[in-house]
Amino acid sequence: MTNPILEIRNLHARIEDREILKGVNLAIPAGELHAVMGRNGSGKSTLSYVLAGKEDYEITEGEVLLDGVDLLGMEPNERAAAGLFLAFQYPIEIPGVATMTFLKAAMNAQRKSRGEGEISTPDFMRAVKEAGASLNIDASMLKRPLNVGFSGGEKKRAEVLQMALLAPKMCILDETDSGLDIDALQVVSKGVNALRSEQRSMLVITHYQRLLNHIVPDVVHVFSDGRIVESGDKSLALQLEAKGYADFDSEPA
Amino acid sequence: MLKPKMPVRLNAAEETLIAQLTGAGDSAQAERLSVTGLPTRRVESYHYTDLKMLLKSVPPLVGAANTASAPALRLAGAYRLLIANGEPQASATAPAGVIVGSSDGAALSVHDDVLVRLNTAFAKKSLSLTLEGTVDPIIQIDRRTEGTAAHSASSARIFVADDSSATILETYSGSDEAHLTNNASYIAVGRNAQVTHITVDLSSDGVTHFATNEYVLAEGAKLRTLAIHAGSALARTQIFAKFAGEGAHADIAGLNLVDDGQHLDFTLDVNHAVPNTTSQEVFKQVGRGRSKAVFQGKIVVARDAQKTDAKMMMQGLMLSDQAEILSKPELEIYADDVVCGHGSTCGELDADSMFYLMSRGISRAEAETMLVRGFLKEVLDPIEDAELNEALTAVVDDWLVGGK
Ligand SMILES: Nc1ncnc2c1ncn2[C@@H]1O[C@H](COP(=O)(O)OP(=O)(O)OP(=O)(O)O)[C@@H](O)[C@H]1O
Ligand SMILES: [Mg+2]
Numbered sequence: 001m002t003n004p005i006l007e008i009r010n011l012h013a014r015i016e017d018r019e020i021l022k023g024v025n026l027a028i029p030a031g032e033l034h035a036v037m038g039r040n041g042s043g044k045s046t047l048s049y050v051l052a053g054k055e056d057y058e059i060t061e062g063e064v065l066l067d068g069v070d071l072l073g074m075e076p077n078e079r080a081a082a083g084l085f086l087a088f089q090y091p092i093e094i095p096g097v098a099t100m101t102f103l104k105a106a107m108n109a110q111r112k113s114r115g116e117g118e119i120s121t122p123d124f125m126r127a128v129k130e131a132g133a134s135l136n137i138d139a140s141m142l143k144r145p146l147n148v149g150f151s152g153g154e155k156k157r158a159e160v161l162q163m164a165l166l167a168p169k170m171c172i173l174d175e176t177d178s179g180l181d182i183d184a185l186q187v188v189s190k191g192v193n194a195l196r197s198e199q200r201s202m203l204v205i206t207h208y209q210r211l212l213n214h215i216v217p218d219v220v221h222v223f224s225d226g227r228i229v230e231s232g233d234k235s236l237a238l239q240l241e242a243k244g245y246a247d248f249d250s251e252p253a
Numbered sequence: 254m255l256k257p258k259m260p261v262r263l264n265a266a267e268e269t270l271i272a273q274l275t276g277a278g279d280s281a282q283a284e285r286l287s288v289t290g291l292p293t294r295r296v297e298s299y300h301y302t303d304l305k306m307l308l309k310s311v312p313p314l315v316g317a318a319n320t321a322s323a324p325a326l327r328l329a330g331a332y333r334l335l336i337a338n339g340e341p342q343a344s345a346t347a348p349a350g351v352i353v354g355s356s357d358g359a360a361l362s363v364h365d366d367v368l369v370r371l372n373t374a375f376a377k378k379s380l381s382l383t384l385e386g387t388v389d390p391i392i393q394i395d396r397r398t399e400g401t402a403a404h405s406a407s408s409a410r411i412f413v414a415d416d417s418s419a420t421i422l423e424t425y426s427g428s429d430e431a432h433l434t435n436n437a438s439y440i441a442v443g444r445n446a447q448v449t450h451i452t453v454d455l456s457s458d459g460v461t462h463f464a465t466n467e468y469v470l471a472e473g474a475k476l477r478t479l480a481i482h483a484g485s486a487l488a489r490t491q492i493f494a495k496f497a498g499e500g501a502h503a504d505i506a507g508l509n510l511v512d513d514g515q516h517l518d519f520t521l522d523v524n525h526a527v528p529n530t531t532s533q534e535v536f537k538q539v540g541r542g543r544s545k546a547v548f549q550g551k552i553v554v555a556r557d558a559q560k561t562d563a564k565m566m567m568q569g570l571m572l573s574d575q576a577e578i579l580s581k582p583e584l585e586i587y588a589d590d591v592v593c594g595h596g597s598t599c600g601e602l603d604a605d606s607m608f609y610l611m612s613r614g615i616s617r618a619e620a621e622t623m624l625v626r627g628f629l630k631e632v633l634d635p636i637e638d639a640e641l642n643e644a645l646t647a648v649v650d651d652w653l654v655g656g657k
Contacts (some may be wrong), residue, residue, distance in 0.1 A: 077614050092606055
């Protein structure tokens with residue numbers, strides 16, 4: 001049996017004095033797409049940040065393996081080089097950095113980590129143009145500083161554009177559907193589905209069953225109070241939509 | 254009862270300077286320095302740069318340059334003028350609109366300032382430049398101190414004729430020795446003339462670099478200045494700008510790149526002496542290692558200078574815990590119908606931005622470089638000449654990747 005792409009074992013993490021992740025266990029085999037749903041504040045974004053290597057958290061227990069390799073000792077850029085990608089719930093605006101400069105730096109960093117030379121400008125332009133077109137991204141948007149003045153939906157599309165360009169083996173999408181209009185949801189879903197492959201796994205965090213009509217998950221997990229409390233097939237999402245989270249609360253609300 | 258004033262106790266640097274002044278035949282300045290000593294932090298304009306404490310010794314006065322280092326900054330299209338060890342050197346045939354000469358004595362006006370007095374005492378010759386019409390090539394004044402460690406003074410006097418335009422770049426560099434250099438530039442911007450003046454200190458590690466840039470703006474003149482500190486152990490650039498004609502405007506900018514062990518100071522004195530003039534001052538300071546960055550900015554608006562509009566901003570970025578960034582903005586306003594303001598901010602690189610960039614595979618060092626570049630864009634972007642902009646960007650990038 002081959003390794004799962006992502007394997008999380010008994011992960012505990014705290015910020016300041018507060019424990020947010022309280023024993024997360026999750027394994028995503030190659031080629032599978034798992035959805036995570038859960039109440040506001042249950043710790044979903046925290047999980048995504050901890051996986052991507054944000055400094056603010058203290059990991060008190062557990063381990064995370066990406067394709068069998070320990071992730072927790074790595075810097076965020078090393079995790080990216082290892083094939084992890086996080087589409088942020090709230091992408092960061094960086095006024096002094098041009099979007100195109102950033103995209104090129106990210107692509108070149110990835111190529112460097114593989115021992116490849118820098119991408120040529122025409123190849124880069126072509127790649128961005130193609131990926132941008134399939135996500136209905138306006139070229140003028142890419143001329144602006146990174147994420148600055150992008151609408152909520154534009155920011156989310158820009159995240160998926162980055163994901164398409166970097167072609168990671170493990171994609172984490174944190175509420176990529178929030179802020180998207182109905183048409184954009186279709187476009188972005190199509191973009192995500194186009195990236196699904198036998199070699200790539202995805203973890204999709206969402207509040208809405210609607211997204212899962214477009215991006216059909218192999219497994220749905222319910223997240224509550226810092227851990228996964230239930231897992232099932234896609235029908236679990238429908239059940240949540242109908243009945244809410246009350247059944248899954250670790251302690252009655 | 255008045256306490257009798259104690260004579261100052263002179264240190265080695267002061268003793269040497271006094272001897273050098275005496276040797277140069279300037280007994281009046283020698284006498285003055287022996288009474289006052291070098292300014293300490295109690296002198297307002299040297300509050301953060303206590304020269305008496307910082308200047309430990311003064312090397313011997315410079316002789317003629319017998320060796321030559323390479324230009325610190327090469328611009329393919331520029332017309333280059335060399336001042337070596339304070340002496341203006343022979344130059345190639347001047348392009349249209351440029352008259353090159355040299356004159357005896359220094360170039361600065363009288364200021365109550367020790368660095369100005371020392372420059373005036375020691376600069377024997379000034380490069381003199383007259384610029385007329387649309388001067389096409391960038392004029393580069395390449396000032397170098399060659400040979401063994403020396404105390405050198407250099408001076409340039411530049412007249413930009415009415416309705417003319419020119420871009421002047423000055424660079425400071427030299428042999429890898431602990432020189433003390435004291436440089437002066439006097440620039441008169443004629444009526445409706447447009448001038449860009451950029452100074453870049455690229456002196457080697459042990460150098461003490463002083464520069465005074467004096468500007469006088471006639472009616473309708475437009476001036477853009479950018480001073481960059483990217484070298485030396487101790488540096489201070491003084492910028493004195495005087496608005497002498499109505500309708501003049503100046504954009505005055507500085508970039509203080511301060512590394513471990515350095516103390517770099519910008520001191521600014523902008524004098525709006527007549528009505529209807531505007532100025533915008535933007536200074537950015539980046540500190541790394543254990544270092545000290547200083548900005549002192551004073552804007553004076555004279556009683557008659559109604560409708561003055563002046564805005565001054567200092568922004569500091571600390572790349573280490575031990576980097577000190579100091580800022581002292583001052584407004585001295587004697588007119589009542591003016592718009593003046595100043596602001597100062599200081600911070601570290603934004604952690605969320607760093608994480609975002611790194612999460613895309615970009616290394617910590619490169620992410621830092623991208624963010625610092627972004628921080629400095631505001632002062633580099635207005636430099637329109639593409640080649641010059643590129644050269645200055647390279648100075649910044651070299652500093653960024655040359656981290657200790
Ligand atoms: N820097 C912080 N300091 C203290 N508490 C924090 C910090 N960051 C997050 N938290 C807390 O951690 C908990 C989990 O937050 P997280 O963002 O992971 O929730 P989430 O499941 O993604 O919620 P949502 O569905 O609203 O996005 C919340 O109670 C939040 O207030
Ligand atoms: Mg969240």
